[in-house]
Amino acid sequence: MNFLSEVSYEEVVGQWLQREYSIAVKKGRCLPNQEALVLDTDYRNPIKNQQRFLLLKYRWNLLCPIPRDTKWYKAKIAKGDLTSLRVINDEANEKAWSILSDRTGMIKRASDNFIDWPQNPQNIPTISHPQTKQLLTKLLADIAGFRSRAGNANQDLTLILVGNSKEEHFTVLEGNKTSIGLYLHHFVDQPDSDYPEHHAYVGTSPAMNYYPWHHRT
Numbered sequence: 001m002n003f004l005s006e007v008s009y010e011e012v013v014g015q016w017l018q019r020e021y022s023i024a025v026k027k028g029r030c031l032p033n034q035e036a037l038v039l040d041t042d043y044r045n046p047i048k049n050q051q052r053f054l055l056l057k058y059r060w061n062l063l064c065p066i067p068r069d070t071k072w073y074k075a076k077i078a079k080g081d082l083t084s085l086r087v088i089n090d091e092a093n094e095k096a097w098s099i100l101s102d103r104t105g106m107i108k109r110a111s112d113n114f115i116d117w118p119q120n121p122q123n124i125p126t127i128s129h130p131q132t133k134q135l136l137t138k139l140l141a142d143i144a145g146f147r148s149r150a151g152n153a154n155q156d157l158t159l160i161l162v163g164n165s166k167e168e169h170f171t172v173l174e175g176n177k178t179s180i181g182l183y184l185h186h187f188v189d190q191p192d193s194d195y196p197e198h199h200a201y202v203g204t205s206p207a208m209n210y211y212p213w214h215h216r217t
Contacts, residue, residue: 002076010043067207086215096135105215146181159200
């Protein structure tokens with residue numbers, strides 16, 4: 001991971017909102033006439049920052065527990081970094097990501113299962129909870145779509161990651177399906193193709209082990 005510069009929390013929120021805005025409008029979480037605010041990159045304006053934060057309120061379950069002393073950076077992701085990323089820790093919630101990664105959190109394991117399960121359905125774990133089963137089915141379908149778009153240079157593939165420090169492993173907070181799509185594209189579908197620059201916003205804090213969505217060191 002090549003750390004480029006320190007950025008503000010407000011920029012991370014703004015970029016997160018930009019990534020999700022079109023989907024949020026379709027789901028009725030945001031209004032179409034709020035696009036100008038979402039695309040505005042003036043992160044020094046406290047009123048606009050607060051408005052953007054309120055638009056992202058449907059993600060407060062992820063945002064609010066982030067440690068207050070978290071430092072945020074913009075970084076470049078090397079190809080090898082993809083192999084060590086962890087998907088979001090949803091063990092205490094829906095568990096779909098946990099099941100897909102065999103409870104390891106590893107993106108590589110989740111990607112391997114994504115490829116293996118359709119060919120070997122006997123390897124799919126038994127899921128008793130119908131909601132979790134439904135979520136996992138949708139997750140697999142969504143990943144297929146992200147996989148097909150991973151090589152599109154015009155696609156916003158920026159990830160949002162968190163970790164204890166710059167040196168330890170990182171958990172994907174936003175962009176889990178994107179990260180698996182990138183892994184499949186660069187290591188399975190076109191392993192010999194040129195690797196373009198992929199960027200991420202990375203939040204680090206010594207207290208990140210207490211953040212429930214992070215895979216603890």
